[in-house]
Each structure stands twice: as C-alpha cells, then as structure tokens.
Amino acid sequence: MFSYRHAFHAGNHADVLKHLVLVAALRHLTQKETALWVVDTHAGAGLYRLDGDYAGTSGEAAEGILKLVAALPGLAEPAPALTDYLDRVHSFNREGSWRIYPGSPFLAQALLRQEVRDKLKLFELHPTDSKSLAANIAQLGAGRQVSVAREDGFEALKSVLPPPSRRALVLIDPSYEIKSDYAKVHAVLRDALQRFATGTYAVWYPIIPRPEAHELPRKLKTLANSFRKPWLHATFSIGQPDDAAPAPGEERRTGMAASGMFLVNPPHTLKPALQAALPQLLDVLGRGRGKGQLIESGGG
Numbered sequence: 001m002f003s004y005r006h007a008f009h010a011g012n013h014a015d016v017l018k019h020l021v022l023v024a025a026l027r028h029l030t031q032k033e034t035a036l037w038v039v040d041t042h043a044g045a046g047l048y049r050l051d052g053d054y055a056g057t058s059g060e061a062a063e064g065i066l067k068l069v070a071a072l073p074g075l076a077e078p079a080p081a082l083t084d085y086l087d088r089v090h091s092f093n094r095e096g097s098w099r100i101y102p103g104s105p106f107l108a109q110a111l112l113r114q115e116v117r118d119k120l121k122l123f124e125l126h127p128t129d130s131k132s133l134a135a136n137i138a139q140l141g142a143g144r145q146v147s148v149a150r151e152d153g154f155e156a157l158k159s160v161l162p163p164p165s166r167r168a169l170v171l172i173d174p175s176y177e178i179k180s181d182y183a184k185v186h187a188v189l190r191d192a193l194q195r196f197a198t199g200t201y202a203v204w205y206p207i208i209p210r211p212e213a214h215e216l217p218r219k220l221k222t223l224a225n226s227f228r229k230p231w232l233h234a235t236f237s238i239g240q241p242d243d244a245a246p247a248p249g250e251e252r253r254t255g256m257a258a259s260g261m262f263l264v265n266p267p268h269t270l271k272p273a274l275q276a277a278l279p280q281l282l283d284v285l286g287r288g289r290g291k292g293q294l295i296e297s298g299g300g
C-alpha cells in the first residue's frame, strides 16, 4: 500500500486518455446554469513537474503528453477535444514551455464556475501526496469552492452523494495497487448509483494481464445495464515498443501500454468528441504491436 506515486506517471498515455475525457465531459456539463459538483475520489498531488526527478526517471510523459505536443503542429485538423485538452494543460505553463502537468483536480477546477457555485471535492489518502495536494490547492485561493480531505475516497464518496444540486461528475481513479481495488470500484459504483442514479461517473482502469482488470469493464457494463443507464467505454493502447523483446536472460520490461475509461451517464457530446480525437491520438502515440483504440456505448 502507498508505494504508488502518481508523479512517476504524470502525463503518460493513460493520463492523456483520462484527462482528455475529463475535460471534454466537463466542457459539456458546465454549460448548464446549475451548480455542478466534481468529486475526485483518488485525487493525487494535483500538480507535477515534468522535468523533475520522478517524471524524469520514468520518462512516461515522453510517450504521452510531450509526444502529443511535439506532433500537434503536424496535424492538419486537430480534433477540438485534443486542442482543448492541450490548451488546458498549457495554461499551467509559461508560453511555449511544458514543465508542469496538472492532474485531475487542477484540470477540473479550472473549468468550474464561481458564479453558479460549482464545487470540487477531493480525496487523497497518501500522507505525502495529500499534503502536497492541500498545499497546491491552497495556492489557488479558491476558498470554499474546493475541499481536500485525507480520506479513503471509496468510503468518502457516500458522504457527498447526492449533491444538493443533483448534478455531479465523479471521477474514480484508483492506483489498483492492491487487487481488491477492482472489486471496490464495482461496489462503490453500485452504491453510488443507488444513492444518485443520474450522476455522471467516470472510472479509469489499466489494461494489464490480470483477470480482475480484464473483467472490470464487462462487470461495469452489466452494472450500468442493470440500472438502465447509458454507458460509454473508451480504450486506448499505444502498443508495445518494437524493442520490447527481452535480451537473453533479461526480463521483459514493457510497462502498461493500455488503459480504459468507463462512463455511466456520459454527456451525449462525448462520443463524437472521442471519435474525432482518439484516432488522431493513436496516429501520434501508437508505437507498435497491439496499438489501437475502441469506443463503444450502450445501455439507457
């Protein structure tokens, strides 16, 4: 427990998928003049240095956000959701530099509206990351719009649903360090749908050779269908690098190459936005065997 630090992974292909979806969903949800609550059950530290020790060691952003930034000028007509996501990330940086990567709390907060009293509820359990998150958020001076709690996000979600305005987007983005996280995601989503059936829920999960990871999207589809709620499932794989084959006597070192986002009650604009953006993203970030993207929807 707690060996996962998101700073190693900030801006990787999985963050790109997750945050592209988050920004596109929030763009739609913040158009209505009624307060929206955003709940981030596993918030991380909030802000990350792409040129710091953690990200520098892993080099994951080089196969994610930084590769996308470098390729953007070559895209004839970048999809609006892609440029919007990149603009949001860039707004945390000086003109022309890409040193800071904003995590989900900061990307969400930047889209929320003071005038209609949108709120952001953040939960992060890691002792160091929760302190960093609180300090980073304090710098925003966002006052009561944003709350940070060092609590178990799986448990805490119950305490904030349903929101008074009956409008919310809940991001459930655990580290899946322990395999019980997969079952918890399913149980928490079922409980949340019982409390607040019309909320928008977005679950991120890794696509890795582990039965629990493989089964999660199927179980989430069954769950959404049992509540007769619409769902959207997007997966994105950069594929294995061509040099991933191990040298004799070495272990295979490939890392996670794919991940998925599963949404219940997705905004109706999200599917077309992703249909335009994900093929372009794949052209840029795809690197070898197994690369691909998929968007499917159902329920309702």
Ligand code: SAM
Binding pocket: 002, 004, 005, 006, 018, 040, 041, 042, 043, 044, 045, 046, 102, 103, 104, 105, 123, 124, 125, 126, 129, 151, 152, 153, 154, 173, 174, 175
């Ligand atoms: N949502 C963040 C973003 O997109 O920028 C990244 C979150 S990271 C994938 C998962 C985070 O969950 C880690 O920072 C980890 O410390 C935290 N965590 C692990 N178990 C938790 C729990 N039960 N409740 C809240 N946070 C937890």
